[in-house]
Amino acid sequence: MSNTEQVRVREDATLRNRNAAKPHSEHPAVTTSRAAAPARTAASTDSVPTHAAEHPLMVQSNTPTRRTVIAKRSATAPVDTDEITELARATGREIVAERTQVGPEDPGTHFGAGKVTELARTVADRNAECVVVDGDLTPRQHHAIASSMPDETAVIDRYRLVLERFEDGAGTRRAQLQVELATLRYELPRVIEAADEGLLNRQTETGSPVYDIRDRIDRLERELSACQDPAAEFRKRRREAGFDLVTIAGYTNAGKSTLLHRLADDLSYSPPERSRPTDRSPETPATDRSDDDPTATIADRLFETLETTTRRATIGGRPILATDTVGFVDDLPHELVESFSATLSEAAAADVVVLVVDASDPPARFRERLTVSLDVLDAQGVDDDRIVTALNKVDLLGVRERAHRCSVARSILPVSASDPVPISVRTGRHLKPLRTAILDRLPAERAVFQLPNCDDAMSLVSRAYDRTSVDAVDYDGDTVTLVCRGRPSVIEQLRATAEEL
Numbered sequence: 311m312s313n314t315e316q317v318r319v320r321e322d323a324t325l326r327n328r329n330a331a332k333p334h335s336e337h338p339a340v341t342t343s344r345a346a347a348p349a350r351t352a353a354s355t356d357s358v359p360t361h362a363a364e365h366p367l368m369v370q371s372n373t374p375t376r377r378t379v380i381a382k383r384s385a386t387a388p389v390d391t392d393e394i395t396e397l398a399r400a401t402g403r404e405i406v407a408e409r410t411q412v413g414p415e416d417p418g419t420h421f422g423a424g425k426v427t428e429l430a431r432t433v434a435d436r437n438a439e440c441v442v443v444d445g446d447l448t449p450r451q452h453h454a455i456a457s458s459m460p461d462e463t464a465v466i467d468r469y470r471l472v473l474e475r476f477e478d479g480a481g482t483r484r485a486q487l488q489v490e491l492a493t494l495r496y497e498l499p500r501v502i503e504a505a506d507e508g509l510l511n512r513q514t515e516t517g518s519p520v521y522d523i524r525d526r527i528d529r530l531e532r533e534l535s536a537c538q539d540p541a542a543e544f545r546k547r548r549r550e551a552g553f554d555l556v557t558i559a560g561y562t563n564a565g566k567s568t569l570l571h572r573l574a575d576d577l578s579y580s581p582p583e584r585s586r587p588t589d590r591s592p593e594t595p596a597t598d599r600s601d602d603d604p605t606a607t608i609a610d611r612l613f614e615t616l617e618t619t620t621r622r623a624t625i626g627g628r629p630i631l632a633t634d635t636v637g638f639v640d641d642l643p644h645e646l647v648e649s650f651s652a653t654l655s656e657a658a659a660a661d662v663v664v665l666v667v668d669a670s671d672p673p674a675r676f677r678e679r680l681t682v683s684l685d686v687l688d689a690q691g692v693d694d695d696r697i698v699t700a701l702n703k704v705d706l707l708g709v710r711e712r713a714h715r716c717s718v719a720r721s722i723l724p725v726s727a728s729d730p731v732p733i734s735v736r737t738g739r740h741l742k743p744l745r746t747a748i749l750d751r752l753p754a755e756r757a758v759f760q761l762p763n764c765d766d767a768m769s770l771v772s773r774a775y776d777r778t779s780v781d782a783v784d785y786d787g788d789t790v791t792l793v794c795r796g797r798p799s800v801i802e803q804l805r806a807t808a809e810e811l
């Protein structure tokens with residue numbers, strides 16, 4: 311072993327703790343949503359292969375493979391593999407070994423030929439099916455590593471792994487299309503790199519792979535540009551169904567999905583195998599439905615068509631829809647920002663965003679992640695006064711540490727955000743104050759406005775749609791009647807504008 315190179319192999323037993331089985335299906339709707347409405351099925355109305363695994367030349371399958379070796383190179387020691395391990399586990403992988411290296415990047419193979427050979431040996435010894443490289447591999451590097459591994463070994467870099475997470479979290483049609491597009495753009499140069507020239511030029515029975523991918527990319531781009539803004543769609547359906555919307559956001563592993571389970575009603579919707587009748591009456595009140603009730607409701611269709619990670623919940627007697635979102639990751643590759651935003655677009659339409667932060671992180675990381683999370687929500691257009699911050703996993707902290715995290719959070723949070731709520735989703739402690747904080751932020755005041763039928767009134771109505779729950783808009787000759795519910799501060803602003811009309 312050279313001075314510039316440090317190798318660390320963790321034995322299966324050491325890694326077992328970190329593997330501590332976080333099954334893929336922990337994301338409440340991942341498995342079922344795939345069964346119910348896979349993105350590609352919906353998108354592929356033609357015969358063009360749309361899934362990486364469907365094409366013979368695709369360099370890897372989208373299906374998570376279990377036994378995985380983590381490989382990471384860094385210019386300086388120590389080489390931290392915590393985050394990549396977290397991400398790999400979150401996509402259903404079991405980490406059976408780690409290989410790390412300190413040294414400069416090799417342009418051809420990323421690690422250098424000797425290290426790649428060692429990696430291949432580790433894969434064979436551990437009977438692994440997948441190598442996750444914590445770095446962004448060029449197509450050439452990817453090909454060099456993949457072709458040195460035992461047959462059928464999937465080689466996945468950080469970028470591809472993040473895409474997989476987004477795929478799991480893509481709850482809307484637009485998000486699904488965005489993620490598929492990003493995946494195909496990523497795959498295309500790798501398919502070209504992996505193929506020999508003759509094969510690329512040949513038109514095979516399944517078509518030309520490169521042409522097929524390009525064609526699919528074109529179609530996706532067209533479809534995306536015609537796709538409706540999901541936030542608008544979401545608001546519309548919310549109005550139809552009469553629910554308040556709560557979105558749960560935050561870094562990966564913060565405890566979002568566990569919180570969703572906790573908040574969800576026992577009668578929560580689980581996108582099941584059972585089929586739903588389609589000839590339902592839209593007049594049936596949404597809240598009348600029980601899970602065994604085959605009656606049609608608007609809410610059912612809301613779930614069916616829009617959200618794959620949404621549950622019903624009741625807070626302070628009010629029916630709400632709580633939506634899980636894909637976790638933030640550090641150093642998000644620039645090209646993936648759009649895909650990520652698409653998976654988070656529900657947040658923009660929510661009445662309340664519960665920002666879950668892992669309070670058991672070391673102080674510097676806690677501070678950094680809270681700051682980044684707030685920036686992300688800000689970039690999504692989430693108003694500060696819609697944010698409720700939950701400091702999760704306080705069961706892992708002592709009293710003083712807990713108080714410290716709360717005061718750090720108070721110093722970072724915008725003044726109009728609610729006070730941070732320390733919680734433990736695991737033990738169920740302090741969930742009541744969290745529910746209360748959410749309730750406080752839900753639209754509360756009901757207002758009726760009689761407006762003259764003019765352009766300024768229309769812009770007020772449109773602002774009301776953006777900022778409140780609109781119950782009704784009636785046009786009667788020269789008068790427009792607007793009935794809406796919103797936070798008192800928002801209603802007050804609308805009232806002041808209405809008085810000037």
Ligand SMILES: Nc1nc2c(ncn2[C@@H]2O[C@H](COP(=O)(O)OP(=O)(O)OP(=O)(O)O)[C@@H](O)[C@H]2O)c(=O)[nH]1
Nearest residue numbers: 400561562563564565566567568637703734735736
């Ligand atoms: N100690 C402790 N662990 C918790 C708590 N809440 C969640 N966890 C654990 O943290 C891990 C991550 O929880 P998830 O709910 O899957 O986290 P997530 O935010 O949905 O993660 P992603 O879906 O990857 O973005 C799981 O192992 C949970 O059991 C808590 O209050 N205390």
Ligand SMILES: [Mg+2]
Nearest residue numbers: 337566567568
């Ligand atoms: Mg989750």
